[in-house]
Amino acid sequence: MAGNTSTPGASVAARTLALLGTFDSTHRVLSLSDMAARAGLPLPTAHRLAGELERWGALVRRPDGRYVIGSRLWDLGLLAPIQSGIREVAKPFLHDLYAATTATVHLAIREGTVALYLDRISGKESVPVVSRVGGRLPLTATGVGKVLLAHAPNDIREEVMASLTRITPHTIVNPKLLDEQLRRVHDEGYATTVEEMTLGACSVAVPVRGPDGVVAALGMVVPSISGRLPRIVAALQVAAQGIGRSLGAPTRVGGPPPGGRGVAEP
Structure with missing residues (x-):
């Protein structure tokens, strides 16, 4: 919840940001009264600011009167150097990977x-996929998330490990088991999940x-990785290395993917 901004000294900018700050991963849709309460603003002030934000495109008012974040903020967020650059x-590498595999x-x-x-x-295979551009998912139940967590600072890993949540019956919620898996991900250079985020979907990802190190993760979602893992990892690694070279990463000489040398197409 945003801090109280009802004091006379709070600027218009502070109140506007507080109103936007009432939205988070567990509060994606809010009524005006909820926004006012969470931001510590009088209802008339929240109403005026919400109207201005709606006209600008930062908020969208739904037919039921509740608000959601508007696409204008996502457009701005994409201008952040690390996001827009990567x-x-x-x-083009994602498009090449999709063309070669037709997978998500x-x-x-x-x-x-x-x-x-x-x-x-999105791939052509009928696989349930919950990821979306601009969306956020747990680091512990997704292939890309496990890659990123395996290369995250210790304090981040400790924070994540302290609150593991079971999403499906296959989600790993044992800290010791997950820690062992993350060590393998770090050492072997790829991560896998089997129905940990969504039933019927498996994922593979590479850094x-x-x-200056790992900046992102590249992943693929498929109905099964049985018998396909070496080739999927190889295809992902080729694309990831191409992205890395374009970003100025030093050339890395890696070993073959699991089970063999693999080929470019799964």
């Missing part, structure tokens, strides 16, 4: 303790490296 550089591919970065999806191309 997304634009990665886009996506690019994500770590935002605090969640994975933020910067881009996604994308910049000049």
Whole structure:
């Protein structure tokens, strides 16, 4: 919840930002009264500011009168250097990967303790996919999330490990087991999930490296990875290395993917 901004000294900008700050991953749709209460604003002030934000495109008022974040904020967010740079550089590689596999591919970065999806191309296979551009999903139940968590600072890993949530019957919620898996992800250079985020969907992901280390994760969602893992990892690694070179990452010489040398197409 945003701090109290009802004091006379609070600026218009502070009150406006407080109103926007009432939205988070668990409060995606809010009524005007809820926004006012969470921001610590008088209802008339919240009404006036919400109207201005709606006209500008930062908020959208739904038919039921409640508000959601508008696309104008997402458009601005894409201008942030780390997001716009990686997304634009990665886009042709995502298209190449999709063309070679027809599977759903996506690019994500770590935002605090969640994975933020910067881009996604939907595959032709009938696989349930919950990721969306601009969406956030747990680091612990997604392939890209596990890659990002495996390369995250210790304090982030400790914070995530302290509040593991079961999403499906297959989600790993044992801290010791997850920690062992993350160590393998870090050492082997790829992560997998089997129905941990969504039943009927498996994912594979690899790190994308910049000049100073891992900056993103590149992933693929498929109905099954049985017998396909070496080739999926190989295809992802080729694309990730291409993105990394474009970002100025030093050339890395890696070993073969699991089970063999793999090929470019799964």
